[in-house]
Amino acid sequence: MTEAVSRRSDLRFRIGLNLRSIVGRAYPRVIGANREPSWIFFEAVLPLLSIAAYVFIYRAIALNQVAANPADAPRILANMNALVASVVLGGAMVAFWLNVLWSMASQLYWEKEIGNLQLYMMAPMNRMALLGGMAVGGMFMTSVRAISTLVAGVVVFGVVFQVANPLMLVAVFFVTLVALYGLGMFFASLYLLWGREAWNLSALMEEPIFFSSGFYFPLGGLYQSGGWGSAVAVLGSIIPAGLGLDALRQLTLGETAFGGKFWVLSAPVELELLVVLAAGFLILARYALAYLETLAKREGKLTSRHQ
Amino acid sequence: MSTYWRTFKTAAWLGWEMDSNWTEPWLFVIYSIVKPVAGAFILIFMYVVIWSINGIPDPHSFAFLYIGNAFFIFVGSTLFGTFQVIQSDREWYQTIRYVYISPISYYVYILGRAFSKIVVSVFAVLITLAFGVFLLGSYGVQMQLTLDRLPLFFVSLALGLFVLLAIGITLGAATFLMARHSQTLASDRRSDPSHLLVRNHPANPPALSAEYGPRRLRRPHDSRVPAAVHRHLLRPQHRGIQTGRVPCPKGGQN
Numbered sequence: 001m002t003e004a005v006s007r008r009s010d011l012r013f014r015i016g017l018n019l020r021s022i023v024g025r026a027y028p029r030v031i032g033a034n035r036e037p038s039w040i041f042f043e044a045v046l047p048l049l050s051i052a053a054y055v056f057i058y059r060a061i062a063l064n065q066v067a068a069n070p071a072d073a074p075r076i077l078a079n080m081n082a083l084v085a086s087v088v089l090g091g092a093m094v095a096f097w098l099n100v101l102w103s104m105a106s107q108l109y110w111e112k113e114i115g116n117l118q119l120y121m122m123a124p125m126n127r128m129a130l131l132g133g134m135a136v137g138g139m140f141m142t143s144v145r146a147i148s149t150l151v152a153g154v155v156v157f158g159v160v161f162q163v164a165n166p167l168m169l170v171a172v173f174f175v176t177l178v179a180l181y182g183l184g185m186f187f188a189s190l191y192l193l194w195g196r197e198a199w200n201l202s203a204l205m206e207e208p209i210f211f212s213s214g215f216y217f218p219l220g221g222l223y224q225s226g227g228w229g230s231a232v233a234v235l236g237s238i239i240p241a242g243l244g245l246d247a248l249r250q251l252t253l254g255e256t257a258f259g260g261k262f263w264v265l266s267a268p269v270e271l272e273l274l275v276v277l278a279a280g281f282l283i284l285a286r287y288a289l290a291y292l293e294t295l296a297k298r299e300g301k302l303t304s305r306h307q
Numbered sequence: 308m309s310t311y312w313r314t315f316k317t318a319a320w321l322g323w324e325m326d327s328n329w330t331e332p333w334l335f336v337i338y339s340i341v342k343p344v345a346g347a348f349i350l351i352f353m354y355v356v357i358w359s360i361n362g363i364p365d366p367h368s369f370a371f372l373y374i375g376n377a378f379f380i381f382v383g384s385t386l387f388g389t390f391q392v393i394q395s396d397r398e399w400y401q402t403i404r405y406v407y408i409s410p411i412s413y414y415v416y417i418l419g420r421a422f423s424k425i426v427v428s429v430f431a432v433l434i435t436l437a438f439g440v441f442l443l444g445s446y447g448v449q450m451q452l453t454l455d456r457l458p459l460f461f462v463s464l465a466l467g468l469f470v471l472l473a474i475g476i477t478l479g480a481a482t483f484l485m486a487r488h489s490q491t492l493a494s495d496r497r498s499d500p501s502h503l504l505v506r507n508h509p510a511n512p513p514a515l516s517a518e519y520g521p522r523r524l525r526r527p528h529d530s531r532v533p534a535a536v537h538r539h540l541l542r543p544q545h546r547g548i549q550t551g552r553v554p555c556p557k558g559g560q561n
Binding site: 054057058060061062064065068069072075076079080083200203204206207208210211212214215216217218221222225258259262 | 329330338341342343345346348349350352353354355356357358359360361363365367368369372
């Protein structure tokens with residue numbers, strides 16, 4: 001047994017190698033998030049405009065409702081604040097979803113186009129470590145935008161969050177992120193196989209997913225619409241952001257928000273479902289990567305540009 | 308005039324092919340429609356939810372929002388579509404230099420490329436409006452277009468599109484003066500002829516590798532590069548800002 005072979009079979013060495021790979025791949029994203037100040041500005045401020053548009057829609061309709069029924073103003077305004085808060089939370093989640101689409105799912109395709117993929121495939125680390133590093137870096141990078149969105153929501157739009165169970169909130173948030181980025185890791189392999197359609201697929205999964213996963217309104221509204229609306233909501237719930245947002249809204253706005261009638265499931269049940277989704281997507285990502293690697297070896301062209 | 312028309316037609320055809328040839332035409336049509344319609348559905352359910360919670364309908368506001376959102380599709384596709392022509396030609400396909408030095412009007416070329424996006428967006432707007440008028444009438448979405456209002460409508464629409472095109476070209480022009488944050492990888496590859504063509508060589512030849520030596524770039528009997536081309540296209544570039552091959556993900560992350 002040569003020294004190289006014995007090192008590769010050494011569990012401690014392999015764990016260290018993969019951890020270094022995760023750190024190495026996360027490094028450019030973590031550093032990149034801070035290296036260019038204009039990116040921070042564009043990432044943090046511009047998305048607020050679209051969130052503000054949705055906030056003003058709720059406000060405009062609610063104020064018209066107050067004008068129509070002044071006696072009921074306190075209740076209408078309280079509901080309006082809850083809806084505005086749900087938009088702010090949705091806007092923060094949009095940042096993570098876009099990051100999953102454009103910096104996780106599409107990433108291997110970009111790497112192929114710029115010639116890095118073959119280097120990744122030749123490197124001795126596990127490919128899951130590569131994707132894991134991308135995910136860790138992406139989470140950090142996106143958190144800048146998400147936090148700024150939440151801060152702006154509190155400061156600019158006067159949103160009030162009431163967190164009764166912070167541990168549960170943290171658990172839901174991180175499990176949602178793991179499930180989301182697991183989905184991104186799974187998509188990364190699929191996008192590579194689909195080639196040029198990758199860009200269009202990512203573009204296609206913006207507004208339709210914002211709608212079907214209830215980014216800007218309570219997902220329960222779509223569930224309760226019946227017929228095709230319920231079917232779309234069920235499909236949208238496969239994207240972890242849907243259930244994650246529903247649980248986060250329950251934990252930050254209280255279960256009585258929106259009259260308590262627009263929740264999909266209770267937060268603990270949604271957390272359990274998110275754990276299942278996270279595990280499922282990570283396993284799927286592992287198999288998709290293995291399939292990709294087999295295909296690359298068999299056909300000998302998957303990693304090269306224009307092939 | 309015929310050159311302009313030919314340029315416009317060819318650019319429009321090129322734009323259509325670039326936008327749609329990644330898939331079957333029917334799938335592209337669905338793709339072009341699903342996004343804006345999903346955006347409209349977000350508004351619908353926002354309205355349904357706030358109506359359901361507070362129990363007070365507000366059909367006029369909803370109709371206002373819905374119609375406005377439908378026409379906003381033009382903004383997205385025309386404004387950013389025009390801007391993307393320059394971006395994609397320069398940074399993705401790297402063909403802008405060839406288009407620029409070809410004997411055509413660059414403005415007509417951009418308008419032609421944008422035209423295909425406008426045509427697609429017209430269908431998306433019509434479908435969104437038809438959906439609203441025919442299926443959301445009970446929610447208050449109505450359009451009352453009388454004959455005497457049609458001229459004003461079409462003139463406003465045409466002027467709006469013209470302004471969007473102008474802003475798109477302006478944005479594209481502005482990007483020529485910006486650092487290309489999306490470029491992360493250098494293109495110092497032996498097999499990249501466009502790199503040799505465009506990258507100006509610095510004044511210190513010994514600092515260059517043989518690949519970029521003046522002898523390799525222009526031999527004595529080669530014709531000289533036209534002054535206009537040199538002035539507009541062959542300006543020195545900083546080594547750190549080189550042309551890349553593909554657009555990076557949104558935000559230019561690595």
